[in-house]
Amino acid sequence: MSIDKNQVKKVAKLSRISLDDSKLESLSKDLASILNFVEQLNKLDTKKIEPLTSVVNKTLDPRKDKINDGEIKNEILKNSPEKNEDFFIVPKVVE
């Protein structure tokens, strides 16, 4: 499997990660070698195998729908890189 620079750019866009053009070459090489490595799995016939989604066999326990914390608005906002009174500030979204 080869993965070219344009594909790397596309995946980076989907991942919301800006990349320096200077890094595209080495990154596409790295990704190709990783994909090449994982493609060993194609040697196995898995037609009749059910996928394993969790190693814990349990149904989710229901719980009461009640508030068990809260009133920590100020503490939460302290971690925000940009805030204004009770709000997180982000760059303008709507023109």
Add this chain to the structure above:
Amino acid sequence: MTNLNNSSLLEIVNLIKSKKVSSLEITKHFIKNIEKSKKLNSFITTCFEESLKKAKDFDEKKNFDGLLSGVPLAIKDLFCTKNVKTTAGSKILENFIPTYESTVSNNLWSEGAILLGKLNCDEFAMGSSNETSFFGNTINPIGKDLVPGGSSGGSASALAANLTPATIGTDTGGSIRQPASFTGTVGLKPTYGLCSRWGIVAFASSLDQAGPMTKNVKDCALLLEAMSGYDEKDSTSINKKKEKYSKNLSEKIKGLKIGIPKEYRVENMPKEIDILWKKGIDILKKSGAKIVDISLPHTKYALPTYYIVAPAEASSNLARYDGVKYGYRSKKGKNLIEMYENTRGEAFGDEVKRRILIGTYVLSSGYYDAYYLKAQKVRKLIKNDFDKCFKNVDAILTPSTPSSAFKIGEKTNDPISMYLNDIFTVPVNLAGIPAISIPAGQDKQGHPLGLQLITNTLDEQKILNIALAMEKSIAFKQSIDRWWE
């Protein structure tokens, strides 16, 4: 006073309980060691003022009910600690101060332990050498130019250097067992679901599991007992009664059947590892265990399966780091999307970016079935291999790692050669079963090597018992000259 540098966790607990030493004296001792350890770079954050205050409070109240009464501990910086900075080794969380405490660390404090500080790790636990941390390499106390392993590298380094009497790490593909093996310490990855994941910075949620890292097996049993337990805040937490691992510890393993999987004899494995493995087999035989040859035919597919499943889950988990509610935010970008892209581009390291990109790729439209679904099916085959074997054997013995600690920079240019380090540890995470690494010998250069025991789901008592019996026969000794002080 007793030489605290030679004391185990259990010995320190007993010193405090018998009132021979106060919590404050012990805490001061470890703070002194930490202050002289800058060269190891095993700490990201320390909170000495708070630790000393808590130790004093403890000494005044003298409540010895907890399993870890008055014991100071440092923990991996992947566990959220209330009001203490938690970075996960990443620039993106450089200034993040959690408003809550992880369940596992909270369990330690409930048992009387006191936080000393937060230990360095690979960025978001993605690495096998601690070289991906934004806060710099951690050094292995065994040698100035050696990595401590990863991702719980700071934990292993601090433990081996006596900067903490014991510690906790997390293990997604070997991140507790490999650094334990590289530093001559004991590391246990429990059954998936035994220790709560709540409040641990998530990497790959179906694989992540917290566990103890200690100087010996008795300490390991004690710390596991303290940290484990059902938690309704983790939807995959196993709801069962808390076990008394330390009280039930027994080195009688006569009649147990131990499997030796032929697939773990890999190409180019150093002879020393093979000799060590044979030594382990002999010790088990002498203890009265029965050795059985077994086969885990899909072993070689574990690593490629892991490198689809783990990045896929990571790419979803790390989507939350967007520079809005917490963490680093880029100053560049004309609109919201550009702000996201620049924030993540500037604040994630190369390995984290590689894994997010791989994860996004294997989950993207048109590739999902070929990669992700395929990997989940192979994961089932790997689990089936173990299930089948555990019908006939009580435990499995393998080497922990294919080599001893390697040099800083030796593997950073080739991601695949770095990934191959986890070849013996990864299958266990995919199957969700417990495994322990115990120090078993040294190579020609005097670097420690570990052996790994694997048991079936929730067989932690059995794994600890076998490890205890082996530890006694191996009588591993390691002297470190504290060159960094």
